Amino acid sequence: MAYFGEIAALLTAVFWTVTSMAFESAGKKVGSLAVNLIRLVIAFFIYAVYTQVTRGMWFPFDASAESWMWLMLSGLVGFVIGDLLLFQAFVIIGARISMLIMAMTPPFTAFISYFMLGEVLSPMNWLGMAVTLAGISMVILKRENKSLQGEEAIRRRLTSAYSLPGILLALGGALGQAAGLVLSKKGMGDYNAFAASQIRVLTGIVGFAVLIFVLKRYGRVWGALKNTSAMKRITLGSFFGPFLGVSFSLLSIQHTKAGISATIMSIVPVLIIPPAILIFKEKVNWKEIAGAAVTVLGVAIFFL
Incomplete structure (x- = not known):
């Protein structure tokens, strides 16, 4: 099927949009680690x-043992270290700047996949990216509606937003x-994408379980249950995220270049806009609408 990898990446972005809203809501109730x-x-x-069914x-x-190792x-x-660094970046520099820096994932993916997998993007691919x-x-860098009090408050805000440790954590x-995407592609090969995802998920379980034990946060997990x-919300998010989202992301990188997959999958911040308007009744400015249009244009370039 033509563009199967690109279509899988688009579906991944849709699934991650659902799961991000579900996990955000659940995280506010019981904490992100739980x-x-x-x-x-x-x-x-x-x-x-x-x-078991399929x-x-x-x-x-x-x-194979090699697949197990790479996955x-x-x-x-991807699951443990990457998420931990990102969550800490949220604390230091805020979600908006962190998400902007996370938009560097596609070029990072293209760069790593070039050295590990020998994948080379065409000029049109780079343009689409x-x-x-x-x-x-354009979407992520919208202006805050809340006004800050005085020059000192503005200075503190700017200092924390561009903190070097925070920027490095987001990077x-x-x-x-x-790296998680590229390692998945290297370890998966032609192996079943859902089974490969299960191996990644199992590793994530062990990693977070160890972390929660070390930090003594097991009480919060019990409270969440x-x-x-x-x-x-966690169950809904688990179905659309770690199950459908992760599996379709692996299907995508199986059928197209990792850099292309990463770019298309990174449109989640744009896809969140419609449900934010319809469900949460948030107001959207012209900058976000223009950014959404530009993003759709960029994704469309990959299909030319």
Whole structure:
């Protein structure tokens, strides 16, 4: 099927839009660490049921040792380390600047895949990437509606927004996501994408479980399990994120270049705009609308 990889990447972005809203809501109720662990555990069992039905095997017993090695490394780098760095960047420099820096994931992916996989993007691919990232930047860098009090408040705001440690943490998050994609492609080969995702998810479970044990946050996990409202959102997010989203991202990189996949999948901040208007009744300015149009144009270039 022509453009199967690109279409899979678009669907991935749609799935991640749903899961980001579900996890944001759940995270505010029970904390992000608890959400991260529970979502992966739920996703693991969804994978087990799905692969048992489709492959007659609830666990990836048929994966080679080499596939296990690369996919586990991918899960550790992408799911655990990358997410941890990004969440800390949110604390230091805020979500908006962090998300802008995360838009560096596609070029990072293209760069890493060139050295690890020998993938070379065409001039048209680079143009599509540049236009897409420009559109995403226009959306993310909208002005805050809240006015700051006095010059000192503005100075503090600007200082924290461009903190070097915060910028480096966000860059680390982008690198983690990019490296995770490329490592997945290297370890997966022609292997089943859903089974490969299950290996990554299993690694993420172990990583977050160790982290929660070390930080002694297990009480929050138990509290989250008893929160019915949060669990509904985590379950919804687990189906669309770690299950459908991650699997389709691997299907995408199986059928097209990793840099192209990463660019198309990075349009999530733009896709969130319609539900933000319709569901949360948020007001959207002209800059966000223009950014969305530019992003769609950039994605369209990949299909030319």
